[in-house]
Amino acid sequence: MAVPKSEQPPYFNIDPDQALKDLNPPTGTEGFARIARACARGREDLASRGLDETGQKKLRLFSTWEITKYLIPVATPHFRRVLKQNPGLPQGRSETEGGAKWFTLDEVLRLRAHFAAEGSKSKEYLPYRPKGQPAKITAVANFKGGVGKTSTAAHLAMSAALDGYKVLVIDLDSQGSMTSIFGGQVEDEWKTVFPLLARHYGAHLRTVNQNRLERGEPPLPLDETLDEAMKISTRDLVQETHWPNIDLIGAQLNLYWAEFQIPVWRMQARGWKLWDALADRLSGDGILDEYDLVFLDTPPALGYLTINGLSAADILLVPLGASFLEFDSTGRFFDMLHSTFASIEEGENIAARALGRPEMGFEWDAVRAVITRYDGSQQAELGALMQAHLGEVLSPYRQDFTALIGQAGEQVSGIYEADYRDFNRETYMRGRETFDQTYAAFKRLLLGVWRRDELAGREQAARRENVA
Numbered sequence: 001m002a003v004p005k006s007e008q009p010p011y012f013n014i015d016p017d018q019a020l021k022d023l024n025p026p027t028g029t030e031g032f033a034r035i036a037r038a039c040a041r042g043r044e045d046l047a048s049r050g051l052d053e054t055g056q057k058k059l060r061l062f063s064t065w066e067i068t069k070y071l072i073p074v075a076t077p078h079f080r081r082v083l084k085q086n087p088g089l090p091q092g093r094s095e096t097e098g099g100a101k102w103f104t105l106d107e108v109l110r111l112r113a114h115f116a117a118e119g120s121k122s123k124e125y126l127p128y129r130p131k132g133q134p135a136k137i138t139a140v141a142n143f144k145g146g147v148g149k150t151s152t153a154a155h156l157a158m159s160a161a162l163d164g165y166k167v168l169v170i171d172l173d174s175q176g177s178m179t180s181i182f183g184g185q186v187e188d189e190w191k192t193v194f195p196l197l198a199r200h201y202g203a204h205l206r207t208v209n210q211n212r213l214e215r216g217e218p219p220l221p222l223d224e225t226l227d228e229a230m231k232i233s234t235r236d237l238v239q240e241t242h243w244p245n246i247d248l249i250g251a252q253l254n255l256y257w258a259e260f261q262i263p264v265w266r267m268q269a270r271g272w273k274l275w276d277a278l279a280d281r282l283s284g285d286g287i288l289d290e291y292d293l294v295f296l297d298t299p300p301a302l303g304y305l306t307i308n309g310l311s312a313a314d315i316l317l318v319p320l321g322a323s324f325l326e327f328d329s330t331g332r333f334f335d336m337l338h339s340t341f342a343s344i345e346e347g348e349n350i351a352a353r354a355l356g357r358p359e360m361g362f363e364w365d366a367v368r369a370v371i372t373r374y375d376g377s378q379q380a381e382l383g384a385l386m387q388a389h390l391g392e393v394l395s396p397y398r399q400d401f402t403a404l405i406g407q408a409g410e411q412v413s414g415i416y417e418a419d420y421r422d423f424n425r426e427t428y429m430r431g432r433e434t435f436d437q438t439y440a441a442f443k444r445l446l447l448g449v450w451r452r453d454e455l456a457g458r459e460q461a462a463r464r465e466n467v468a
């Protein structure tokens with residue numbers, strides 16, 4: 001029986017002449033520029049909705065309910081009593097006479113500090129960070145696109161900030177999604193990590209030139225870019241965000257240039273340890289003392305920027321969805337990580353052995369794959385299979401798919417920025433719980449890792465004392 005014409009699939013019966021009539025003339029390079037300009041105008045239009053008068057992103061207020069439920073572990077009546085007894089503390093504001101009191105995050109942080117100083121010692125008001133230990137750097141990476149890298153990194157940064165940590169977020173992705181989430185303004189590559197990498201190379205070149213001078217060889221030229229970069233410190237690149245305890249080093253399209261520039265530099269000076277550049281600058285510029293946590297968002301590629309981020313990281317999180325394609329490609333990502341870092345180690349250690357120096361090896365405090373956008377009703381079997389094969393490398397908590405993210409407007413990025421009154425409370429609590437759990441699983445790793453360092457530090461100090 002012949003299918004009636006109207007019920008045939010849409011790709012049958014397309015008339016070539018009609019198709020030609022609908023077609024635009026061929027596109028040249030300028031066509032891309034036109035499309036880019038249209039996108040930029042649309043983006044500005046979107047971004048301008050819901051920003052404050054100065055064009056800055058603004059963080060919402062937090063209610064007494066939310067503070068006592070999620071942020072400061074005290075009973076609501078006690079919280080109110082303490083505020084009443086201490087008129088010097090932030091008192092919040094209400095929208096209606098006698099209505100709920102709302103506080104800025106800055107005020108919440110001050111209140112938390114007050115409770116930490118005055119309140120019960122048995123309660124955890126301030127999160128753990130061992131004294132004298134540097135900040136922990138976490139990279140979120142997977143060369144598969146769209147797996148939830150940026151969402152995971154942004155939500156972890158926000159949960160950690162709500163928990164009381166001081167956070168630096170570094171965007172290594174020239175798409176700049178993380179930068180948009182935190183309202184960053186980045187004019188060009190000189191406001192990204194690019195100058196830090198350039199400075200690291202410049203410093204290497206100066207050492208090389210010193211040696212050449214001693215051997216009577218002419219120095220390699222330090223061009224203008226490198227000269228300029230030598231003056232730039234990490235702090236010059238850090239911008240504040242609408243979160244009082246989250247700072248940002250942003251990214252924009254020009255950062256992609258680093259992927260071309262880095263191999264050229266490396267060709268000029270084979271001894272340059274390009275993978276150490278970011279880590280060395282962050283610690284050299286005192287960033288690891290100034291912050292508690294650094295989160296690196298990486299592009300969906302294993303390029304030089306990602307390699308720098310991975311090598312700087314103490315903790316590596318690899319998000320992936322519970323689907324065959326993502327599982328498969330994540331396996332290949334780990335394969336690439338292995339061959340990339342093994343070949344760096346091999347190259348270094350041939351030289352080290354020849355010079356009689358100690359051999360090097362990369363090491364991460366913890367590596368975890370994290371299932372994101374999980375739908376228990378469809379993916380339970382695959383989730384269990386992945387768990388069985390990956391064992392403890394897979395984080396035990398699967399981050400649920402939630403309609404609360406990805407749908408919110410441009411102004412609101414993720415669940416922690418959303419006002420719970422805009423949602424059904426049940427939906428809100430479930431959506432929030434899944435990201436709270438993702439953070440809890442991360443925090444468990446973090447605290448374990450910090451404690452290990454703390455104990456090792458103490459042991460070392462004790463050994464030194466014994467020797468002395």
Ligand SMILES: Nc1ncnc2c1ncn2[C@@H]1O[C@H](COP(=O)(O)OP(=O)(O)OP(=O)(O)O)[C@@H](O)[C@H]1O
Pocket residue numbers: 144145146147148149150151152173177298299300372373374399400401402403405406407
């Ligand atoms: N738990 C979640 N529930 C629902 N949607 C989610 C969740 N996590 C991420 N998404 C959505 O999935 C999409 C991809 O997420 P995201 O941008 O974080 O991925 P990515 O790995 O950073 O992508 P890219 O490789 O392009 O950098 C986004 O639209 C995001 O809103």
Ligand SMILES: [Mg+2]
Pocket residue numbers: 149150151173177297298
């Ligand atoms: Mg991303």
